[in-house]
Amino acid sequence: MKQYVMGLDNGGTSTKAALFDLKGNQISVFSASTPIETPKSGYTERDMDLLWENNLLCMKKTVEIANINPGDIIGVSVCGHGKGLYAWGMDDRPAYKGIVSTDTRAWEYTEKWYNNGVFEQVYERICQQLMPCQQAALLAWLKDHNRDVYDNIRWVFSVKDYIRFRLTGEAYCEATDISGSGLLNVRDRVFDRELLECYGIVEVYDKLAPLKYSYDLCGKLTDEVAVKTGLLEGTPVAGGMFDIDACAIAMDITKPEQLCTIAGTWSINEFIAEEPVLYGPVAMNSLFAMPGYYLLEECSATSAGNLEWCMENLIDFNGMQKGESRYDFLSRQVESVLPEECDVYFLPFLYSSNAHPLGKGSLVGLTTYHKNAHIIRAIYEGVVYSHKTHIDKLLKVRDKPDVVRMAGGVVNSPVWVQMFADILGLPIETIKAKELGALGCAMAATVAAGRFADYVEAARHMVHVEKKVMPDMEKHEIYFKKYKKYTAVKEALDIAWPLFTV
Template identity: 90%
Template sequence: MKQYVMGLDNGGTMTKAALFDLKGNQISAFSDSTPVETPKSGYTERDMDLLWESNLLCMKGAVENAGINPADIIGVSVCGHGKGLYAWGRDDRPACRGIVSTDTRAWEYTERWYKSGVFDHVYGRICQKLMPCQQAALLAWLKDHDRDTYDNIKWVFSVKDYIRFRLTGEAYCEATDISGSGLLNVRDKVFDRELLESYGIGEVFEKLAPLKYSYDLCGTLTGEVAERTGLLEGTPVAGGMFDIDACAIAMDITKPERLCTIAGTWSINEFIAEEPVLHGPVAMNSLFAIPGYYLIEECSATSAGNLEWCMEHLIDFHGMLEGESKYNFLSRQVQSVLPEECDVYFLPFLYSSNAHPLGKGSLVGLTTYHKNPHIIRAVYEGVVYSHKTHIDKLLKVRGKPEAIRMAGGVVNSPAWVQMFADILGIPIETIKAKELGALGCAMAAAVAAGSFSDYEEAARNMVHVEKKVMPDMEKHKIYMKKYAKYTAVKEALDMAWPLFTV
């Protein structure tokens, strides 16, 4: 009897469900857009009930598209974007709208904690820099600005812990997500009331569900979920993980010498290590999906999500060929201009900045000479330069890898993947899988079900490298001159951003 596992991936803008066999072959998938609203500048929110309905729709669609016996599905697991806040109320309803990881409303709280010494006091325990989109800052903001909502919170969830709770009715905080929230004592792997009191939110200690790991059994599908999705009641549900851990697992980042980059809404750049990297250039250490390892991460919401906004509001698609996709058109436009012919620079800070916290998306260097292809190339390059900013910090604390494994929407654009290789000066490897996040959490379901003893064995069976893209070192030299200009523009504008608001 052939067996299957399902992975649910809750990203910043899309929900996806995919079914895989135990060789890593994707059998079926279904996706649905999950609208994000911006009621004010710096606020990004979504309807938690609508998100739940989207997950049910995707699960049902994946099962129907697969045409298999639901009894052969041996487990389900969930991943999702990190940071943000999905709070469940004491009235057994969402306590407020879900807050997405691109939200910056709480920026003043992290700035205050840095200046007042709070960060220095907690850093040895949290092992990471504080960010406005983390649950610690968002809960402090809620306490001051919406006390009724704050007091009504029963459980503090990440997006995937919220969805898993709705699937099973059992509340847990899974380690990879909660260890990036600012709420967990990462050093000791425990919840710490004094840590929370340092932020002024000591009462949150009672709102934190028990800690679980990604491959732990965290309940089974309820009868209601089974009825609405076509899966069987009682199907085991594993803990799941932060989507960047899921993508890392799906790229076989199971050894410290490997490094990966994920280009989606967020620029995620990471490797694993047996000890956290403290007091250096690296921003984030969190607990990895493999026990005994930390995920060493450099990240910001400055990646390919910027292109989606530009496609809707900025880029002119006049001249598309009949039957041509928008993405093929963009690649053709980028390739029509050589790197040395485009002296326009894009700061991919539409959602957040990896420079000044108030940094904004910007195009610099435009003249009447420049046309649509120059703007598109500048956007593509700016995203890669932002990744390079993070990867350079990682390379200060580890050796250069033989190759960087890559995931995210960018891998669907050969021209963009080649640009990553050329700018970084390192080969890029892509994985033979369409939905890496879903694959990674499906691997958790397979380990939880006992099909594999651990993630290393799961990766040997379910992860397959598709291709390796080599860098053009002559273009690398050109890009390094341009990267110096990009950096100069970014640093010069840091002086202006304090005049702006969120």
């Protein structure tokens, strides 16, 4: 009898359900989008009930497409975007809209905590920088701006903990997500009342559900869920994980010497270690999906998501050939210009900056000579340079890896993957599975169900390298010189960005 596991991946805009066999083959997938609402500048929210209905829809459709016996599904797990806040109320309803990780409404709270000494008080316990999109800042904002909502909160959830709660009726905080919230004492792996007192939100202590790990059994599908999805009541549900952990697990990042990069909306660059790195260049330490390890992360919303906006608002597609996709057209344009022929630089800061906090997306160096192809190449290069900025920080605290494993939308562009290899000067490996987040949390389901002993064993069966791309070291030298110019442009503009707020 063939067995299957299901992974649910709840990103910032879309939900995907994917079904895998125990060899890691993707059997079926279905996705649905939950619209982002922006009622004010800096706010990014979505309807929690609609998000839940979309998860049920994706589960149902994925099973229907696979045309398998639901009894052969041995487990389900969930991953999702980190940060943000999905609060459940005392009235057994969502306490507020779901707040997404791109929300910046609480920026004044993190700024205040940096200026008044709170950050210094909490840093050695939380092991990470403070961010406006973390639960700590968002809860402090709610306490001051919407006290009725704050007082009504029963459980403080990340997105995937919320979805798992509705699948099972059991409330837990899973370690990978809650350790990036600012609410957990990451050093000691416990909730800490004194930590919450530093933020002025000590009431939250009783709203934090018991701590679980990614492959812990965290309940079973309820009868209501079974009726709406076609899965069986009682199907085991694993704890799941932060989506960047899920992608790392799906790339078999199970040893400290490995390093991976995820190029999607966010530039995620990470490795695992047995101890956190404090007072160094690395901004974020959180608990990894494998107990006993920390995830060391350098990230910002400066990756391939910039291309989507540029495609809609900046790039000219008039030269597309018959039958050519937009992405094939972009690749052809990039290849039509050699790197040394393009002295235009793009700062991929349309959503946020990994330099000056007020930095904006920019094209620098344009003249009447430059054409559409130069702009497209500059966008592609700028995204990779932004990743390199983060990876260089990681390499200050560890040895250079033999290879970088890569995930995200960029892997669908061979030209872009080659550019990553050339600019980093390192081989790039991509993985066969397309829905890596869903695969990673599905691997958690196999461990929770007792099919594999741990992630190392699961990876031996379910993770398969599709391609290894070697760097062109002659181009690496050209790109290295260009990266120095990119950095100079980025730093020179630092003095200008504060003027944009006047």
